[in-house]
Amino acid sequence: MAHAGEDIDRVHSFPPCGQICNFSMHKRKEDPFLRKDFNCKDMFLRLKNPPGKVFKPPLKKPPPELLLDFTQNGSMNLSSMYFDGSRQGPKVTFTPKQIKTLLTNDKDKNIGSYGAESNGFKQVLYRYKDQLKEKTGIVIGSQSPWLEVMLLNLGVKHVTTVDYNAVFFDHPQLSFELMSDLADKITKNQSLLMDFAASFSSLEHSGLGRYGDPINPHGDLEAAAQIWCMLKPGALFYLGIPVNFGTPVGSLVFNAHRIYGEARIEQITANYEILERKPVGMHGVLVLKKTL
Ligand SMILES: C[S@@+](CC[C@H](N)C(=O)[O-])C[C@H]1O[C@@H](n2cnc3c(N)ncnc32)[C@H](O)[C@@H]1O
Numbered sequence: 001m002a003h004a005g006e007d008i009d010r011v012h013s014f015p016p017c018g019q020i021c022n023f024s025m026h027k028r029k030e031d032p033f034l035r036k037d038f039n040c041k042d043m044f045l046r047l048k049n050p051p052g053k054v055f056k057p058p059l060k061k062p063p064p065e066l067l068l069d070f071t072q073n074g075s076m077n078l079s080s081m082y083f084d085g086s087r088q089g090p091k092v093t094f095t096p097k098q099i100k101t102l103l104t105n106d107k108d109k110n111i112g113s114y115g116a117e118s119n120g121f122k123q124v125l126y127r128y129k130d131q132l133k134e135k136t137g138i139v140i141g142s143q144s145p146w147l148e149v150m151l152l153n154l155g156v157k158h159v160t161t162v163d164y165n166a167v168f169f170d171h172p173q174l175s176f177e178l179m180s181d182l183a184d185k186i187t188k189n190q191s192l193l194m195d196f197a198a199s200f201s202s203l204e205h206s207g208l209g210r211y212g213d214p215i216n217p218h219g220d221l222e223a224a225a226q227i228w229c230m231l232k233p234g235a236l237f238y239l240g241i242p243v244n245f246g247t248p249v250g251s252l253v254f255n256a257h258r259i260y261g262e263a264r265i266e267q268i269t270a271n272y273e274i275l276e277r278k279p280v281g282m283h284g285v286l287v288l289k290k291t292l
Pocket residue numbers: 113140141142143144145162163164165179200201202203204205206207211223
């Protein structure tokens with residue numbers, strides 16, 4: 001069992017996170033978005049060998065040594081709400097019959113797990129359907145394939161789902177990879193870069209340990225950078241996260257989630273052009289473009 005105090009050295013260990021984890025960097029006036037130097041090779045290596053430890057059961061409080069990193073130098077409000085989502089049971093499986101039912105229901109019902117918010121996300125995706133048609137992409141974070149099914153109904157060719165915990169969606173156009181394996185394949189040219197990425201209510205959890213993931217105060221910023229590294233130039237990333245649009249301050253509700261104020265939105269969207277920001281409830285949808 002790891003001791004929380006050991007983590008500070010590991011989080012800052014080799015390979016370095018570099019500018020991705022440096023939140024003292026800000027958008028320059030002349031730039032449309034915050035530009036950072038992303039070292040994709042280091043990012044993929046950090047995915048393979050995460051610097052932070054996995055705590056089972058998940059930690060109830062952020063390690064004190066990492067508190068400033070976790071709260072973006074104290075600029076995020078800190079509160080508590082605790083969950084243990086580190087799955088130990090059998091793999092989540094959706095049968096061909098269940099997926100077929102979802103595909104049918106999606107045509108005239110809301111199949112999402114987030115009520116009106118899932119529908120809001122679907123409406124955004126719908127507006128980009130011409131860009132999704134026949135494309136191959138990734139969904140980050142999934143326990144039920146509602147988003148994957150919406151994408152298939154919009155004409156997407158193939159979706160690879162990535163999660164910390166394996167899922168099995170039994171459909172010829174759906175597959176699963178651990179993020180680290182996908183990164184490995186891309187590094188070895190065994191997988192092509194993606195045409196798009198989509199994620200709803202997932203990145204705000206990255207690095208908090210709730211889902212059995214390694215503790216990492218910058219886990220969400222690293223995840224957004226990993227996705228950037230996996231996308232083709234010009235590709236879009238449809239990102240749904242809890243937001244406080246228009247307010248600089250966000251919150252860290254440990255170990256449940258983060259709520260994004262403008263200060264952290266600036267960081268999580270580094271190197272992406274923001275095409276759209278749409279509130280859909282507690283979550284907001286950001287349509288991001290990988291612009292070099
Ligand atoms: C709240 S659940 C919701 C997922 C999805 N929206 C759904 O309804 O099925 C969040 C999921 O995101 C996954 N997750 C969060 N950050 C991730 C990351 N950086 N890479 C892979 N999986 C991630 C967690 O393991 C968890 O299964």
